[in-house]
Amino acid sequence: MDPKAHVIAQGGHGLRRARMLGRRSVISWRGELKDVNWGVVNNGLDFLESSVEHLAKSNNRSLKYAALHLYASTETLVKARLAREHWTLVVADANVPSKAAFKSGDFKSISLAQALQRLAAVADVVTDSKAVGRIKDVEKLRNRAAHFSLGGETPERVRVVVARGLDFTLQFIEKELRPEAPIEEARLIDETLGRVREAIGRIQVLVQERMRSLQGSLTGFPVVLDCPACRQASLVLPSGHAAKCLYCLYNPDGEVCAEEYSASILEISRYSHAAEGVDWPIYSCLNCGAEAFVDHIYTASGEEVGWACFACGYYAPTGDIAICSGCGSPTDTMRGGLSLCADCVAAKFEKF
Numbered sequence: 059m060d061p062k063a064h065v066i067a068q069g070g071h072g073l074r075r076a077r078m079l080g081r082r083s084v085i086s087w088r089g090e091l092k093d094v095n096w097g098v099v100n101n102g103l104d105f106l107e108s109s110v111e112h113l114a115k116s117n118n119r120s121l122k123y124a125a126l127h128l129y130a131s132t133e134t135l136v137k138a139r140l141a142r143e144h145w146t147l148v149v150a151d152a153n154v155p156s157k158a159a160f161k162s163g164d165f166k167s168i169s170l171a172q173a174l175q176r177l178a179a180v181a182d183v184v185t186d187s188k189a190v191g192r193i194k195d196v197e198k199l200r201n202r203a204a205h206f207s208l209g210g211e212t213p214e215r216v217r218v219v220v221a222r223g224l225d226f227t228l229q230f231i232e233k234e235l236r237p238e239a240p241i242e243e244a245r246l247i248d249e250t251l252g253r254v255r256e257a258i259g260r261i262q263v264l265v266q267e268r269m270r271s272l273q274g275s276l277t278g279f280p281v282v283l284d285c286p287a288c289r290q291a292s293l294v295l296p297s298g299h300a301a302k303c304l305y306c307l308y309n310p311d312g313e314v315c316a317e318e319y320s321a322s323i324l325e326i327s328r329y330s331h332a333a334e335g336v337d338w339p340i341y342s343c344l345n346c347g348a349e350a351f352v353d354h355i356y357t358a359s360g361e362e363v364g365w366a367c368f369a370c371g372y373y374a375p376t377g378d379i380a381i382c383s384g385c386g387s388p389t390d391t392m393r394g395g396l397s398l399c400a401d402c403v404a405a406k407f408e409k410f
């Protein structure tokens with residue numbers, strides 16, 4: 059469907075599967091666009107299987123292909139589901155191509171995000187924001203892997219991000235693609251899922267074992283948050299240091315971490331703040347001054363922490379911090395029912 063996907067399908071796994079399924083595909087390739095859809099689903103499932111095979115290995119090259127192929131698989135299968143509603147829905151151009159051009163894959167197709175939006179609009183297939191977040195994480199990895207490299211990413215992080223993305227893709231296949239699939243397609247889905255489930259189970263065990271091995275270290279920290287990089291419950295706030303994730307070893311500058319946390323976990327980006335008027339949750343820290351003091355923080359187990367600084371580890375319950383009525387910055391000094399920070403109080407005295 060995506061011209062690139064067709065090119066990729068000519069090599070490696072695509073060829074192997076085409077050979078494996080050659081006889082069956084000749085029998086089932088009847089009808090017009092049904093053939094195209096079958097080919098696309100076949101391709102998407104092949105990418106899925108390849109991703110899982112790569113994920114089971116631990117070298118960096120394999121993990122890169124695990125991310126690339128999982129994204130290709132998800133994009134292909136979501137578009138295949140959308141094409142079931144109508145083939146023109148996966149076309150990006152306003153000028154819809156001929157059916158012949160569509161069948162040969164010679165057209166520009168929409169993005170995965172657009173495909174999910176259109177599925178929600180035309181088929182009531184609604185993807186919750188957490189699931190979208192998981193697949194966006196895979197997309198970020200894919201972009202970096204495709205254009206640069208995964209240098210700087212730890213293997214632990216790549217593995218857990220891809221494993222969570224796999225969750226989304228498997229659920230999508232089971233809930234949205236498998237029902238009402240033509241017989242041949244359904245059989246192919248069942249065979250592929252049968253093969254990949256076992257391998258995915260082993261990968262999940264690896265993730266759980268690593269989490270278990272961290273429990274001793276995690277209990278030494280009063281506040282444990284969801285990590286914006288790997289989404290495991292393993293981001294800690296060491297006193298006097300920037301936040302760091304014990305699972306994936308994510309340990310950027312505190313201000314960067316605060317913004318990533320806001321975007322990935324609180325789902326508030328600079329864009330949603332500017333375009334939709336959502337309150338920006340990051341302020342200057344009362345303790346260290348860094349722009350890394352975040353409001354509405356929750357622990358990984360869902361309890362409200364209130365405020366926490368990702369640069370110095372200072373945290374305070376919501377009730378202990380007020381917004382200064384003079385300058386809008388957070389303050390812990392409240393005088394006579396008025397919330398005024400020390401700077402604003404000093405400025406008022408100067409005036410008198």
Ligand SMILES: [Zn+2]
Nearest residue numbers: 285288303306
């Ligand atoms: Zn992490």
Ligand SMILES: [Zn+2]
Nearest residue numbers: 343346367370
């Ligand atoms: Zn601070």
Ligand SMILES: [Zn+2]
Nearest residue numbers: 382385399402
């Ligand atoms: Zn003030």
